[in-house]
Amino acid sequence: MTDHSKLNRRRFLQGSAVAAGGLLLPASVLAACGDGVPSYDEGSGTLLKLARPDKPITLSTVGDPIGNGLAHESGTLQILNWVDYLNPDVLARFEETYGVKTAVTTYDTEEIALNKLRSGAFQPDLIIGLTDSVLSRLVAAELLQPLNHSYLSNFSNVIEGLRDPFYDLGAQYTVPYIIYSTGIGYRSDMGVDTSYFESGNGWDILWDSAYSGRLGILDSYRDVIGSVLHRNGEDVNTGDKKVLDAVLEDLQEMSAATNPKIDILAYT
Structure with missing residues (x-):
């Protein structure tokens, strides 16, 4: 039986199907994300190609993935995430159960997240929730490291259609985080005209x-x-x-x- 009482950073990243520097990415159902026409990114001064399902793109490779078979790392797991996405009690129980320290830095908008990353003062191990429309900007600014798929033990569990996504052919930088849709919620006791x-x-x-x-x-x-x-x-x-x-x-x-x-x- 495997002892899971201690979990260091690399083992956590393996189990989450993402390596250091990777991006957990939502594949939005309702997302105006461009039609494959070029878009200028002011932050990096780069002309970008925006992806869409019928016009997939292969992102440029910036740097190398981490090597194969490296020893497990220790230290604090640095996470960049939307505000209010993770319950502090869940993180506390996670740290206690697996002997891992975590530090979560939050953002309210994707522009805030980009500015934090571009400042160079913060280099997270894990980025959660940024969308595919931001991905090409992160790569152009050399803010992401390509993934080493040998560490992604759960990648085979990803929905087949998202293992080679249109916004990141070859899944060089990302694994999907969530598929969601956009809709309207209402209170049935407030006289809404249904x-x-x-x-x-x-x-x-x-x-x-x-x-x-x-x-x-x-x-x-x-x-x-x-x-x-x-x-x-x-x-x-x-x-x-x-x-x-x-x-x-x-x-x-x-x-x-x-x-x-x-x-x-x-x-x-």
Whole structure:
């Protein structure tokens, strides 16, 4: 029987299917992530190629993965994660059970995470939750180290379609963290007109002035833009300027009609 009472950093990373410097990445269902056209990244001064399902990309290789068969590391496991994603009690029990020290640095937006990484003052072992639209910027800025797949003992358990993802062909830098969708939640005791949801386009409720001051939307450009594109029957990965200009107008109309609260607390 294997003794799991002590777990050092490399064993943790192996079990999590990610190596030091890797990125745990959500594959969003509703995400306006570009249409394969170039995008300029001001932080690195690099012209980027944005990925989409029908236009996959192979990211440039920056540096080398860690070597094979290295001894297990000790020390503190440094984690960069969205705020409120990990219950402190869970981390405390994890540390007590496996004899590991952890330090979690949080971010509220992806731009904040990028700025923390670009400053050079913080070099995490594990990054959780950044999206594929940020990945090419991290690679261009040489902020990620390629993965050594010999340490990823659980990689075979990943959904087959995500073992060679369109945003990182060959899974050089990432393993998937979560697949999620974007939707609307409401309280059944607050007199919400559910006919919106029965009509087939529940997104329209966000523009109904009867709910002014009673609505909230997620502080995430991917989810918000993707939701409007979905409402309008457009490709959520479009790069068409006219279509995106129409999204801007729709969002301005939403703001005027319902003045929704904008925060990061709507994750469920």
